[in-house]
Amino acid sequence: MTLAELQALDRTDPLAPKRAEFLLPEGVIYLDGNSLGALPKRVVARMEQVVQAEWGQSLIKSWNLHGWIDLPQRVGARIARLIGAEPDEVIAADSTSVNLFKVLLAALKLRPGRRVIVSDIDNFPTDLYIAQGIAELLGGYELRFVTKDRLEEALDEQTAVLMLTEVDYRTGYLYDMARLTGLAQQKGALVIWDLAHSAGALPVHLNRHGVDFAVGCGYKYLNGGPGAPAFVFVARRHQPVTTPFLSGWMGHQAPFAFVPGYVAAEDIRRLTVGTPGVLSMSALDAALEVFDGVDMEQVRQKSLQLTDFFIELMEPLAARYGFQLVTPREHDRRGSQVAYRHPEGYAIMQALISQGVIGDFRAPDILRFGFTPLYLRYEDVYHAVQRLAQVMQSGLWQEARFQERAKVT
Numbered sequence: 001m002t003l004a005e006l007q008a009l010d011r012t013d014p015l016a017p018k019r020a021e022f023l024l025p026e027g028v029i030y031l032d033g034n035s036l037g038a039l040p041k042r043v044v045a046r047m048e049q050v051v052q053a054e055w056g057q058s059l060i061k062s063w064n065l066h067g068w069i070d071l072p073q074r075v076g077a078r079i080a081r082l083i084g085a086e087p088d089e090v091i092a093a094d095s096t097s098v099n100l101f102k103v104l105l106a107a108l109k110l111r112p113g114r115r116v117i118v119s120d121i122d123n124f125p126t127d128l129y130i131a132q133g134i135a136e137l138l139g140g141y142e143l144r145f146v147t148k149d150r151l152e153e154a155l156d157e158q159t160a161v162l163m164l165t166e167v168d169y170r171t172g173y174l175y176d177m178a179r180l181t182g183l184a185q186q187k188g189a190l191v192i193w194d195l196a197h198s199a200g201a202l203p204v205h206l207n208r209h210g211v212d213f214a215v216g217c218g219y220k221y222l223n224g225g226p227g228a229p230a231f232v233f234v235a236r237r238h239q240p241v242t243t244p245f246l247s248g249w250m251g252h253q254a255p256f257a258f259v260p261g262y263v264a265a266e267d268i269r270r271l272t273v274g275t276p277g278v279l280s281m282s283a284l285d286a287a288l289e290v291f292d293g294v295d296m297e298q299v300r301q302k303s304l305q306l307t308d309f310f311i312e313l314m315e316p317l318a319a320r321y322g323f324q325l326v327t328p329r330e331h332d333r334r335g336s337q338v339a340y341r342h343p344e345g346y347a348i349m350q351a352l353i354s355q356g357v358i359g360d361f362r363a364p365d366i367l368r369f370g371f372t373p374l375y376l377r378y379e380d381v382y383h384a385v386q387r388l389a390q391v392m393q394s395g396l397w398q399e400a401r402f403q404e405r406a407k408v409t
Contacts (some may be wrong), residue, residue, distance in 0.1 A: 006378040018374040034370030037223030046286035071281040078288040084205035099232040103213040114160035121145040159189040167197035168333030172327040202364035203296040224284030248273030302373040303336040315387040351397035
């Protein structure tokens with residue numbers, strides 16, 4: 001694709017107006033929205049309103065006057081539309097790790113006598129760590145962590161839970177949610193999907209595929225800000241029997257009755273624990289407004305075009321400098337990112353960032369580029385590859401300042 005052809009696509013892009021709703025640094029091409037989404041402009045105004053008017057003037061009255069108490073349900077309902085769920089099946093709360101702890105414990109209780117948790121050995125580490133902690137807490141559980149090609153054979157009549165992330169955080173590999181959910185449930189297992197790298201980036205169909213539980217974060221493609229609240233999905237059929245082992249007061253049937261005995265709320269609220277973080281929850285609520293009126297199929301179509309063009313433009317650099325594509329070329333197996341292996345990946349990425357193209361690095365050798373269709377232009381793809389070519393041709397990445405690894409990249 002030529003620059004002129006990509007610019008022509010930008011002029012007819014139905015999502016192009018969405019770019020103006022974000023604050024983006026001048027001259028920067030941001031390809032790291034799969035780690036931290038860009039700032040929606042409306043979040044700035046909402047935070048000023050919440051801090052100065054609501055907290056500042058209404059004080060504690062704001063819990064009712066401004067609906068603070070309903071924020072977890074309200075935000076959850078906004079997310080539900082993006083992941084193929086009903087509004088009363090999703091609630092915003094806590095972190096992805098905490099929510100996974102909640103639903104994994106609950107799912108294991110729903111499958112007494114089964115003692116196996118199956119997952120991808122390359123799953124995001126926090127998911128594996130949570131499973132390890134629960135296995136140690138309960139005792140007697142087998143953690144069957146296998147490679148992707150062995151997942152199906154790992155499922156058997158002893159499997160209690162299959163736990164997967166829909167899009168692999170390193171490679172961008174997209175699982176077949178429908179097929180794997182069906183296979184696991186045929187064995188009598190429950191399924192938990194982590195949507196951290198898919199919610200807001202591509203259409204997700206939890207109810208269509210009969211998913212049992214799901215979790216996800218609010219700060220990647222949902223653009224809720226650093227450390228934004230996460231969300232949890234519990235299929236309506238499971239809600240009455242999902243045990244909330246983290247039995248905090250906000251999950252109580254009558255939290256303001258202040259009785260000593262815990263009785264779980266009858267709906268999705270039972271998955272909440274403590275007082276919601278109003279500032280962060282309000283920021284996420286405002287950020288999600290950018291999805292109003294957005295067709296997720298259009299988002300997906302643009303995502304695939306952006307990543308197709310990036311892969312195409314990268315082919316000469318890959319051949320010359322040894323970049324190895326690890327993201328599937330097949331559309332039905334690709335999320336909204338492209339990743340390459342290179343033995344000098346860290347230094348190359350740091351040099352590229354210094355030239356105004358922000359991607360990220362994942363150990364041991366992966367350069368990762370995230371494509372957020374709401375604010376990324378087609379022409380950005382061209383310029384990003386051109387700047388990477390300059391980094392490689394000039395040998396800029398070989399400078400000492402790019403060699404030493406920082407704790408956060």
